[in-house]
Amino acid sequence: MTGDKERVHLSGALQTMLATLYAKALDADLPEPILGDRYAKDVVEHIDYDWRKTTITAARSPAVTTRSAHFDAWTRRFLAVHPDAVVLHVGCGLDARFFRLRPGDGVDWYDVDYASVAELRRTLLPTDRRNHVVAASVTDPAWFDEIPTGRPTLMIGEGLTMYLTESDGLALLRRVVDHAPSGELQFDAFNWLGIRSQWSNAVVRRSGARLHWAINGPDDILAAVPGTRLLEWQRWFESESCSRLPPGYRALGAVMSQIPVVANMSQYHRYAF
Ligand SMILES: C[S@@+](CC[C@H](N)C(=O)[O-])C[C@H]1O[C@@H](n2cnc3c(N)ncnc32)[C@H](O)[C@@H]1O
Known part of the structure; x- marks a missing residue:
């Protein structure tokens, strides 16, 4: 800590969560925020970091x-x-989804990230007896030992799949499906062009992270993860949340939608199992 601030030294994929956190903090101060996440703003204020490095x-x-x-x-x-x-x-990075959504008392929520990120979560975010922080690589099967079985289970992977290799990512999805009797897999993904053009992604480039796993559409998942059924598949700009974008962004979406491989660069996937 410097004063009452936490100093962070992260690189690679772990560092990218500082960019997503900072974006949420800046949004919270906008006259018409899209997410309105005051937790992100509070966490940013407690971290000693040159936020310009995020490029956000x-x-x-x-x-x-x-x-x-x-x-x-x-x-x-x-x-x-x-x-x-x-x-x-x-x-999960330092995302405060549990506190934004405040799920009911019957829900057990596990925030999983590398140990150094999990430690920051424990220091900087509020605690709740239903919100469990797991310090592990998501690719390590051992952390599943502490996850309850026999209940409907939702896996959310936001900004994660592209940092995993295909075999690690598919193994994670299969592990969730094998562990729980039913549930959903929700995640975003980049197609091959999103992975190949990673040099143009300033957040990734500045962090030194590498992107690996290209998911080109739902067939890639349905063929590789037995027991899954497609519920929804959307491109980034088709999401309801994009209706609140500033006009410049909406114009970009309209242009992107004309070229399928560009339109599919960033996708949202939702499966039942
Ligand atoms: C782009 S950030 C997204 C963070 C958060 N989901 C959000 O949207 O703000 C990517 C996150 O994935 C985490 N991550 C990447 N690979 C991981 C792995 N193998 N195990 C655990 N966490 C991983 C990083 O540490 C980082 O927190």
């Missing part, structure tokens, strides 16, 4: 906040019908 500005924040708003909406839908759910929020 208020104008760029909707690229992150529309995604978070989207997964908030899908998560709410699952929790509305499964008040006894187990939630696996994998690659």
